Amino acid sequence: MKNLKLLLLFLALPSALSAQFARLRNQPLYDKNELHFGFHIGLNWYNFTMDTKNLTEVDGIYGVTSEALPGYNINIISNLRLSEHFDLRFTPGFAATVRNLHFDMNDPFTNERKTISRQIESSYVQFPLHLKFKSVRIDNYRLYLMGGVRYANDLASKAKVVDDNLFKLQRHTADYEIGFGTDFYFEYFKFSPQIRASWGLTNLLVQDGTPQVSALDGIRNRAVLINFTFE
Numbered sequence: 001m002k003n004l005k006l007l008l009l010f011l012a013l014p015s016a017l018s019a020q021f022a023r024l025r026n027q028p029l030y031d032k033n034e035l036h037f038g039f040h041i042g043l044n045w046y047n048f049t050m051d052t053k054n055l056t057e058v059d060g061i062y063g064v065t066s067e068a069l070p071g072y073n074i075n076i077i078s079n080l081r082l083s084e085h086f087d088l089r090f091t092p093g094f095a096a097t098v099r100n101l102h103f104d105m106n107d108p109f110t111n112e113r114k115t116i117s118r119q120i121e122s123s124y125v126q127f128p129l130h131l132k133f134k135s136v137r138i139d140n141y142r143l144y145l146m147g148g149v150r151y152a153n154d155l156a157s158k159a160k161v162v163d164d165n166l167f168k169l170q171r172h173t174a175d176y177e178i179g180f181g182t183d184f185y186f187e188y189f190k191f192s193p194q195i196r197a198s199w200g201l202t203n204l205l206v207q208d209g210t211p212q213v214s215a216l217d218g219i220r221n222r223a224v225l226i227n228f229t230f231e
Contacts, residue, residue: 026140026185031081038077038190038231043070044223046097046122049200051218060106061215062113071097075128077231087132089146095124097223101167103212118167118212126152128177140185147178150198159206167213168206175200175221181229192229198222 030036047068055061075093082088101118130148157171181194200220207213 026187027190030185030190031084031134031137034081036079036231038079038229040075040077040091040192040194040227040229042073042225042227044073044095044097044225045070046099046221046223048099048101049220049222050216053215053217055215058215060108060111060211061103063104064212064215065102065104067100067102069098069100071095073126073225073227075126075227077229079132079231085134087134089128089130089132089148091128091130093126093128095122095126095152097122097124101212103215105211105215108211116212118165120167120169121156122154122169123156124152124154124173126150130177130179134183137185142183143180144183144192145178145180146194146196148176149201150175150177164208164210167210168208169204169219170202170206173200173202173204173221175202175223179225181227190229190231192231194227194229196225196227198225 045068048066050064050066052064055063073093073095075091078090080088099120099122101120103116103118104113105116106113107116128148128150130146132144132146135143152173152175154169154171154173158166158168159171161168175198177196177198179194179196181192184191199222203218203220205213205216205219
C-alpha cells in the first residue's frame with residue numbers, strides 16, 4: 001500500500017507541476033493580438049565608417065580617427081502580428097548623439113603638426129521599420145531576432161552653413177539594422193531589453209572644400225543601441 005501511494009504521487013507530480021507553471025504564465029493570449037503599441041528608451045553610441053583616401057597623396061594630413069560618445073533615443077512602437085513567429089514593427093522616434101573626429105594634420109595657419117578635433121552633434125527624427133522573428137514562448141519569456149531599415153532626418157545638420165570650422169554631414173540618412181533581445185511577460189505589461197547594431201547606407205560627406213574633407217572619399221553612420229522596451 002505504501003509503495004502504491006508513492007507510485008500514485010510520482011505519476012501525479014508532472015501534472016501538478018504543469019498546473020503550477022500554467023498559473024505562473026502571464027498574459028497567455030498577449031501574442032494573439034493583431035496590433036499592439038508601446039515605447040522604448042535607450043542609449044546609443046554612434047560612430048563613423050570612413051572611406052579615407054591614400055593619405056600619402058594628401059598634403060598635410062596624416063591620419064583620421066573617430067570617437068563615439070553616448071547619446072539617447074526615445075521611440076514609439078506599433079507592432080503588427082503577421083504570424084505566430086513574425087511581427088512587423090514601425091518605431092518612429094528621436095535620437096540625439098555626439099561624435100568627435102580627430103585629424104592628425106598640419107595646422108592651416110601655423111603649418112605645425114597637431115591634432116585638430118571636430119565635434120559633430122546630430123538630432124535624428126527617425127523612422128525604423130523592422131521584421132521581428134520570435135522563438136517559441138517558454139513560460140514567461142521568449143527570444144527574438146530582428147532586422148530592417150531606418151530613415152532619419154538630422155535636424156542638427158549644418159550641411160548648408162558656411163563655416164570652415166565645422167565638419168558637416170548631410171541631413172538625410174538611411175541605415176540597415178539587426179538586433180536581438182528577450183521578451184519578458186509580466187502581469188500587466190511586456191518588458192524587452194534589446195541590443196541593436198546599424199550600418200549606414202548613405203554617404204554623409206559634404207564636399208565643402210575644407211582641408212579635413214580632402215582626406216575622405218566617404219563617411220557613413222554606424223552605431224550600437226541598447227534599448228529597454230515596454231509594451
